[in-house]
Amino acid sequence: MGAIVGASHFQPVDDKTDFSFYGTFWTKPAFGLGQGNTGDDLWTEFGVGVNFNLMDGKLKVKPQIGITNGSLLGGGARARSATVGGKFLDGVVPSLTVNYSDDKTEAEYYGGYYLAARNREGDAALDFVHTWVNVGYKASPNVSFGPHYELLSNTRNTYVGGRPSKTYEWLGGYVQFALPKGFFARFTAGADLDKDNAGDFYMMSVGMSF
Structure with missing residues (x-):
């Protein structure tokens, strides 16, 4: 995965519940799908959900549902078995994010299931489970760091x-x-543990909550 640029918004419903929505722009050159200059390797995701504030706001539990647009899950617009363009509502994404943050530590868990919504019974449909977990130390209110584990598996x-x-x-x-x-701006890098996918990974995330 090359880059992720996202933004999320929380609108208070009551003292413990927020309405949330998010948008994410993905680039995915690591998949090597070979669409050339058609732009099909660009992928957008948009979703809404509810954010539950627990433990005086230190723990946040956020179930969401999103849609993707592009060609990764449903194969996009096709001609003679080749991808020639992306499609709206390429996929549907139910997900759960759990965040913890106090004065010195932070942690995040994400689990999402990416289901093809277009051409689902065609010859180019893919579903994925995507999950990650990280735990960080806050060196200051502005800087934190820690280990990161992530898995993407085609199901x-x-x-x-x-x-x-x-x-x-x-x-x-x-x-x-x-x-x-x-x-926030986050840079993540490390090694691919799968011997069949040799090479390092690197990812930049930029976002804003408001």
Whole structure:
């Protein structure tokens, strides 16, 4: 995965519950899908959910549902078995994010299931489970760092001759810089633990909560 740029918003409903929505722009050159200059390797995700504030706001539990747009899950617009463009509502994504943060530590768990919504019974549909967990130390209110583990596994594959398989399994670390108004930039890097997917990983995330 090359880069992730996202933003999330929380609108208070009551003292313990917020309405949330998010948007994410993905680039995915690591998948090597070979669409050339069509732009199909660009992927957007948008979703809504509810954020539950627990333990005086230190623990946040956020179930969400999103949609993706592009060509990764449903194969996109196709001609003669080749991808020639992306599609709206390429996939549906139910997910759960759990965050913990106090004066010195932070932690995050994410689990999402990416289901093809277009061309689901065609010859180019993919489903994925995506999960990560990280734990960090806050060196200051603006700088934190810690280990990061992430897994992306293909659970359904309708390509001719295709089969479900692990896409990547990452282990590394992150450093994050944050500003008081909710803006953050995080750089994560490390090694791919799957011997069939040789090479390091690196990922930049930029976001804002407001």
